[in-house]
Amino acid sequence: MQNEPLSLCTIGDLILDVIVLPDGPLAPDADTPATIRFSAGGQAANVAAWAGALGATSRLICKRGTDVASELAAAVLGRYGVEICGPVAEGRGGIVVSIGESPGRRTMASDRGVAALLHSSELDPSWVQSCDILHVSGYCLLRESMAEAAIEAARLARRVTVDLASARDIESVGARRFSARLAALGADLAFATEAERAAVPSFDATWVIKLGARGARFPEGLYPAPASAVVDTTGAGDALAAGYLVGGPEGAMQAAARSVGLIGAMPPEV
Numbered sequence: 001m002q003n004e005p006l007s008l009c010t011i012g013d014l015i016l017d018v019i020v021l022p023d024g025p026l027a028p029d030a031d032t033p034a035t036i037r038f039s040a041g042g043q044a045a046n047v048a049a050w051a052g053a054l055g056a057t058s059r060l061i062c063k064r065g066t067d068v069a070s071e072l073a074a075a076v077l078g079r080y081g082v083e084i085c086g087p088v089a090e091g092r093g094g095i096v097v098s099i100g101e102s103p104g105r106r107t108m109a110s111d112r113g114v115a116a117l118l119h120s121s122e123l124d125p126s127w128v129q130s131c132d133i134l135h136v137s138g139y140c141l142l143r144e145s146m147a148e149a150a151i152e153a154a155r156l157a158r159r160v161t162v163d164l165a166s167a168r169d170i171e172s173v174g175a176r177r178f179s180a181r182l183a184a185l186g187a188d189l190a191f192a193t194e195a196e197r198a199a200v201p202s203f204d205a206t207w208v209i210k211l212g213a214r215g216a217r218f219p220e221g222l223y224p225a226p227a228s229a230v231v232d233t234t235g236a237g238d239a240l241a242a243g244y245l246v247g248g249p250e251g252a253m254q255a256a257a258r259s260v261g262l263i264g265a266m267p268p269e270v
Helices: 043-053 068-078 113-117 125-129 138-142 144-156 167-173 175-185 194-199 236-259
Strands: 007-011 015-022 034-041 057-061 083-085 094-102 105-111 133-137 160-163 189-193 206-210 216-218 221-223
Touching: 007 043, 007 144, 007 236, 015 068, 034 043, 034 068, 043 057, 043 068, 043 133, 043 138, 043 236, 057 125, 068 083, 094 113, 113 144, 125 144, 133 138, 133 144, 133 236, 138 144, 138 167, 138 175, 144 175, 160 175, 160 236, 167 175, 167 194, 189 194, 189 236, 194 206, 206 236, 216 236, 221 236
Parallel strands: 007 057, 007 133, 015 094, 057 083, 133 160, 160 189, 189 206
Antiparallel strands: 015 034, 094 105, 206 216, 216 221
């Protein structure tokens, strides 16, 4: 008898990603030729899309706006078979501009819009209870109302995993407060970079540590990154997280290697 595919629910942002890959250093008061693309994005949306591409059934819980950016992001995500759940609020959606500086490095400017305003009262328990895993974007834990929504969703989940926010964001909200919110989730598996892990030293979980070009350290051991040409690192860590949840360390490294060969955070369209 064939096993049912993994059912994954993520909670967090659905935003419009604008990827800018300049041909050279940005010149002040001048026009710099660049490759520019836009697509759906947001940590939770990226994981849901990659999980779907890897054979899972996937769902995203988010709050989105009514503007063109929100409509575009939802349309792109829908092409990957992700079910989008959550309220649509009057207003603008989130946009993140990612500027590539060199292979493996980028600078981002973020405007989260209504994406950061999800409230626990807007959750439907069935969205979470029908899934095998709830995967929480750590960016949910940066704001009080969205943190409460994520924690409430976690109470309803069979299993909870989490991917941390950036070390700088954790520092801005306060490591103690962020760690307390992490603990309230009850996650048994956490994804983080080395800097993110170091930002919450008191938080105890099973860890997947993302090491960039050096690979990743899983509970199963250290796996080196496969040789691959790096085009854009946007969302590579999200592809790795989805790959691990669906297919273990091998699936994680394969998904991350595919991701860095693409522009943007979404998987290749089939």
